[in-house]
Amino acid sequence: MQVPFDREEVQALIHRHNLDVAKASIREMNQLVNALETNFATKFIRMEFGIPGLKAAEVARRADARALLEGDVAHRYAPFEGIPELKQAASQFAKAYMYLDIPPHCIVPTVGSMHGCYIAMGLAGHCVPSRQNILFLDPGFPVNKLQAKSWELGTVSLDLKDFRGDALAAEVDRLCQTHAIGGCLWSSPNNPSWVVLTESELKALAEVLTKNQVIAIEDMAYFGMDFRHDYSVPFQAPFQPTIARYTDQVFIVFSSSKLFSYAGQRCGLTFIPPTFATQAYPHLQQRFYKPQMLDAFIHGGIYPTTAGVPQGPQWGLTALLEATVRGDLNPFQEVREYERRAHLMKKAFLDHGFYLVYDSDQGMPLADGFYFTFAYPEMTGAELVQELLHFGISAITLDVTGSHYTQGLRACVSLTDTSQIETLRHRLQCFQQTHPRRKP
Amino acid sequence: MQVPFDREEVQALIHRHNLDVAKASIREMNQLVNALETNFATKFIRMEFGIPGLKAAEVARRADARALLEGDVAHRYAPFEGIPELKQAASQFAKAYMYLDIPPHCIVPTVGSMHGCYIAMGLAGHCVPSRQNILFLDPGFPVNKLQAKSWELGTVSLDLKDFRGDALAAEVDRLCQTHAIGGCLWSSPNNPSWVVLTESELKALAEVLTKNQVIAIEDMAYFGMDFRHDYSVPFQAPFQPTIARYTDQVFIVFSSSKLFSYAGQRCGLTFIPPTFATQAYPHLQQRFYKPQMLDAFIHGGIYPTTAGVPQGPQWGLTALLEATVRGDLNPFQEVREYERRAHLMKKAFLDHGFYLVYDSDQGMPLADGFYFTFAYPEMTGAELVQELLHFGISAITLDVTGSHYTQGLRACVSLTDTSQIETLRHRLQCFQQTHPRRKP
Numbered sequence: 089m090q091v092p093f094d095r096e097e098v099q100a101l102i103h104r105h106n107l108d109v110a111k112a113s114i115r116e117m118n119q120l121v122n123a124l125e126t127n128f129a130t131k132f133i134r135m136e137f138g139i140p141g142l143k144a145a146e147v148a149r150r151a152d153a154r155a156l157l158e159g160d161v162a163h164r165y166a167p168f169e170g171i172p173e174l175k176q177a178a179s180q181f182a183k184a185y186m187y188l189d190i191p192p193h194c195i196v197p198t199v200g201s202m203h204g205c206y207i208a209m210g211l212a213g214h215c216v217p218s219r220q221n222i223l224f225l226d227p228g229f230p231v232n233k234l235q236a237k238s239w240e241l242g243t244v245s246l247d248l249k250d251f252r253g254d255a256l257a258a259e260v261d262r263l264c265q266t267h268a269i270g271g272c273l274w275s276s277p278n279n280p281s282w283v284v285l286t287e288s289e290l291k292a293l294a295e296v297l298t299k300n301q302v303i304a305i306e307d308m309a310y311f312g313m314d315f316r317h318d319y320s321v322p323f324q325a326p327f328q329p330t331i332a333r334y335t336d337q338v339f340i341v342f343s344s345s346k347l348f349s350y351a352g353q354r355c356g357l358t359f360i361p362p363t364f365a366t367q368a369y370p371h372l373q374q375r376f377y378k379p380q381m382l383d384a385f386i387h388g389g390i391y392p393t394t395a396g397v398p399q400g401p402q403w404g405l406t407a408l409l410e411a412t413v414r415g416d417l418n419p420f421q422e423v424r425e426y427e428r429r430a431h432l433m434k435k436a437f438l439d440h441g442f443y444l445v446y447d448s449d450q451g452m453p454l455a456d457g458f459y460f461t462f463a464y465p466e467m468t469g470a471e472l473v474q475e476l477l478h479f480g481i482s483a484i485t486l487d488v489t490g491s492h493y494t495q496g497l498r499a500c501v502s503l504t505d506t507s508q509i510e511t512l513r514h515r516l517q518c519f520q521q522t523h524p525r526r527k528p
Numbered sequence: 529m530q531v532p533f534d535r536e537e538v539q540a541l542i543h544r545h546n547l548d549v550a551k552a553s554i555r556e557m558n559q560l561v562n563a564l565e566t567n568f569a570t571k572f573i574r575m576e577f578g579i580p581g582l583k584a585a586e587v588a589r590r591a592d593a594r595a596l597l598e599g600d601v602a603h604r605y606a607p608f609e610g611i612p613e614l615k616q617a618a619s620q621f622a623k624a625y626m627y628l629d630i631p632p633h634c635i636v637p638t639v640g641s642m643h644g645c646y647i648a649m650g651l652a653g654h655c656v657p658s659r660q661n662i663l664f665l666d667p668g669f670p671v672n673k674l675q676a677k678s679w680e681l682g683t684v685s686l687d688l689k690d691f692r693g694d695a696l697a698a699e700v701d702r703l704c705q706t707h708a709i710g711g712c713l714w715s716s717p718n719n720p721s722w723v724v725l726t727e728s729e730l731k732a733l734a735e736v737l738t739k740n741q742v743i744a745i746e747d748m749a750y751f752g753m754d755f756r757h758d759y760s761v762p763f764q765a766p767f768q769p770t771i772a773r774y775t776d777q778v779f780i781v782f783s784s785s786k787l788f789s790y791a792g793q794r795c796g797l798t799f800i801p802p803t804f805a806t807q808a809y810p811h812l813q814q815r816f817y818k819p820q821m822l823d824a825f826i827h828g829g830i831y832p833t834t835a836g837v838p839q840g841p842q843w844g845l846t847a848l849l850e851a852t853v854r855g856d857l858n859p860f861q862e863v864r865e866y867e868r869r870a871h872l873m874k875k876a877f878l879d880h881g882f883y884l885v886y887d888s889d890q891g892m893p894l895a896d897g898f899y900f901t902f903a904y905p906e907m908t909g910a911e912l913v914q915e916l917l918h919f920g921i922s923a924i925t926l927d928v929t930g931s932h933y934t935q936g937l938r939a940c941v942s943l944t945d946t947s948q949i950e951t952l953r954h955r956l957q958c959f960q961q962t963h964p965r966r967k968p
Binding site: 143148152160161234350352353387388393399 | 553555579580582583584588589590592593594596597600601602603604605606608639640642643646650671674675677678680785789790791792793794795814815816817827828831832833834835836837838839840841844
C-alpha cells in the first residue's frame with residue numbers, strides 16, 4: 089500500500105478507537121496500530137511499544153519447563169520471599185555486574201520489575217506521613233506515574249534535559265526541601281531519552297537524597313545497556329553504575345525483560361541493601377503490616393498483591409543469572425542488536441529533516457540503545473504522532489512520558505530489524521516530501 | 529520422638545522466632561513449625577497452611593511447558609487483559625459450571641486469585657468516595673484484611689455463626705446503612721468454617737447489596753468443593769451457587785489453587801458481569817485511570833501492579849479449563865480426597881474431647897471439606913494453638929481469621945493423608961491424657 093494512507097480512513101479508525109493519540113497510552117496506541125495494519129494490509133514500522141525484539145534464551149525456557157514437568161512446583165505455593173535458588177543466583181549476579189554485596193535474603197523476586205516499582209513506590213511514599221510525593225527524573229516510563237496515582241501519592245518532576253551534572257543534585261535538593269518528597273525514581277539508561285547518569289551524578293544525587301532522607305528507586309530496566317561501555321565481564325570493572333555505591337537507602341529494581349528478553353514470564357528482582365532492609369519506619373506498620381523495610385516489602389507488599397511469583401518463571405530467571413555469571417551466556421552482547429538498530433534508525437530520521445530532542449549526554453554523543461527521541465520542525469508532538477500514522481510509522485508522544493519537551497516523540501527500536509530500514513527510509517522520504525521544512 | 533516435646537525447648541524456639549503464636553500469620557506459623565520439625569526430628573500433623581495436598585494435573589504442566597518450549601511467548605509481554613484462549617476457555621467454564629453468560633472480554637486473568645481480590649477490593653472501596661469500608665462475612669482468609677489495610681480501607685465484620693438465613697441479609701442491610709460500606713467480601717464454601725451460603729441467602733444478600741449500592745466480592749477459592757452436591761457434570765444442574773444469579777454488581781474471584789492444585793503458578797481469574805463491566809464511576813478515574821469498571825480493573829488495576837500475568841501459567845490454566853469442560857478431566861472428583869481426610873480428622877478430634885466451633889450449616893450437618901474449626905474445653909485459642917505444638921500438631925487461631933469465636937483454631941486437612949490418621953489419633957490421645965476435661 090502506498091503512503092500516505094487515505095486520511096479519512098485513518099481518521100475514521102482513530103475515531104472508532106475513541107482515542108486522543110496525543111495522550112494515548114502505549115497499549116492504546118498498540119491496539120490502534122494493529123487495527124491500522126489490518127485495515128491497510130500494511131506492516132507498520134512499530135516504534136510505540138518497548139517489547140523485546142529478541143527471543144528468550146533457551147536455557148531459561150528449558151529450566152522453566154523442567155521445573156514444571158519434573159519438579160514438584162506446580163501445586164506448591166512459592167515462598168513469598170522467592171525461591172532460595174533465585175535469591176542466591178541474584179546475589180552472585182549483583183556482585184559480578186554491580187560489585188555490590190547484597191545477601192540473598194535482601195533480594196526479592198517480583199511479578200515483573202513493574203511489581204517491584206509498585207511496591208517500592210508505595211513504601212517510599214508511606215514510610216513518613218508528611219512526605220507523600222514522588223520525585224521523577226523525567227522523561228520516564230508513563231506507567232510509573234499511574235503507580236503513584238494508584239497509591240494516591242503526589243508527583244513532582246524535573247527534566248533531565250534541563251538538569252545534568254552539578255545542576256541535577258542542586259535541583260533535586262531544592263525540590264526535596266520544598267515539596268515533601270518521600271522517594272525519587274529514575275531509570276538509567278533513561279527511557280526514553282537514553283541519557284545515562286554518571287558516577288559523579290549518582291554520588292551527588294546520593295548525598296542530597298540522604299541529606300533529605302529521601303528513598304531512591306533506581307529502575308534498572310535497561311541494565312548493562314549503555315553500550316559505550318562493556319559491562320559483560322563478570323567480577324571485573326567497569327561495572328553497571330548504581331547509586332547503591334553511594335547510599336544504602338535504595339531499592340534497585342531489576343527487569344529480566346530487556347537484558348534477558350524474558351518479558352513474557354514476568355519475573356523481576358528488587359535488591360535492598362542490608363542496612364536499609366532492617367531500617368524501621370513505625371508508620372509502615374499500619375499499611376504494610378511490618379515496620380522494617382524488607383519485612384514490609386515482603387509481607388505488606390508481595391503478600392497482599394500476588395502472594396509471590398509463579399514458580400516456573402523463577403526457575404527460568406535462576407538459570408539465566410547462573411549461566412551469565414558462569415560465562416555460558418552473554419546477554420550483554422546479544423542486546424547489542426538494539427545498538428545496531430538504533431544507529432540505522434536515528435540516521436534515517438536525521439537524513440530526512442528530523443532532529444533529536446534529547447540530543448546529547450552531558451556534551452558526549454548519546455549512546456545508541458533501546459529508545460531515542462525525535463521531532464520535526466514546526467510540528468507539535470501531537471501533530472507529529474498523528475501525521476506519522478499516515479506514513480505507516482507509529483510512536484508515542486513525549487508528552488505521555490512526562491517530558492517537558494512536548495514537540496517530540498519516543499521511538500523504540502526493538503521491533504524494527506535491519507531488513508526494514510529501507511522501508512523506514514522510504515516512508516520518511518515521503519513524509520519529508522509531503523512536509524518540506526528547513527531544520528530549525 | 530515422644531510427645532509432648534520438652535516444654536523449654538519449644539518455648540526457646542518460639543522465642544527465637546520472636547512470635548506471638550496467638551497472632552501469628554499462616555506463613556509465620558509455617559516457618560516456626562519447620563523449625564520445630566527439624567529440632568525434634570519429628571514430622572508434624574500440619575494443619576496451619578491451606579496448601580493443596582494433591583499434584584497439579586499433567587495436562588496443565590505440559591501445556592505450560594509446551595508454550596515456553598515451542599511457543600513464541602517467553603519474550604513477549606502478555607496482553608494485560610489476558611490471552612484470548614484463556615478468556616475463551618473461562619467463558620465456557622462459567623457457562624458449564626455456574627450457568628452464567630460471561631463473555632471472554634469480561635474475564636481477566638490475575639496473578640493468583642489474591643491479585644483479583646486485591647484489585648476488586650481497591651475498586652469497590654474507591655468507586656464512591658463516601659463508602660470506603662469493606663464488609664467481611666467472617667471468619668475469612670486473614671490476608672483479605674491486610675489487603676483492605678493496603679488500600680487504606682476500613683473493615684467491618686459480621687460472624688456467620690451469628691447470622692444465617694433471613695438474619696444474614698437483615699444484618700448486612702443494617703451494617704450497610706450505618707457503616708459507609710463500598711464492598712462486601714466472603715468465601716463460600718467458607719474458609720475456615722466450611723459453611724456454605726444457600727441460594728436463598730445469596731438471593732436475599734443480592735437484594736440488600738443492590739439496594740445499598742454495595743459491590744459484592746465473591747471469593748470462589750473453593751469452587752465446586754461443597755461435596756454434598758455433585759457439581760461435576762458440565763452444563764447440567766446442580767450448578768455452583770453464585771450471587772451473580774441475583775445481581776450484576778459482583779466480582780467473582782476464581783482460584784486455580786484448590787480445585788486444580790495449580791497454586792505454584794499463580795493464575796486466577798476474575799469474572800465481571802457485562803453490565804457491571806461497563807458501569808462508570810467518575811471517581812475511579814483519579815486512582816484507576818478509567819471510569820468504567822472493566823477498564824479500571826485492567827488499566828488501573830492489572831497494569832500498574834504486575835502488567836499482566838506470566839504467559840506460561842495462562843496456557844496451563846487454559847488447558848485445565850478446556851480439559852474439564854470437555855470431560856477429559858474431573859477435578860471435582862479428585863478434590864474429594866479432602867472430604868475423606870476431613871471426615872477422618874474431624875472424627876479423631878471429636879473422639880478425644882474436642883468440639884467443633886462452627887458446628888452446623890443452618891441446622892444441616894456441616895460438609896466435610898478443606899477446613900474445619902475446633903476447640904477444647906476450658907482453653908482459649910491462644911492456649912490451644914501453643915499447647916498443640918508440644919504434641920506435634922500445628923494450626924492457626926480463629927482469632928487471625930476474624931472470627932468472633934476466639935476459643936478455637938482453624939485446621940486445614942490438605943496435607944494430612946490417611947496414612948497419618950493413626951499418628952494424629954495417638955497424639956490427640958496423649959493431649960487428652962495430659963489435659964483431662966469434660967466436654968462443655
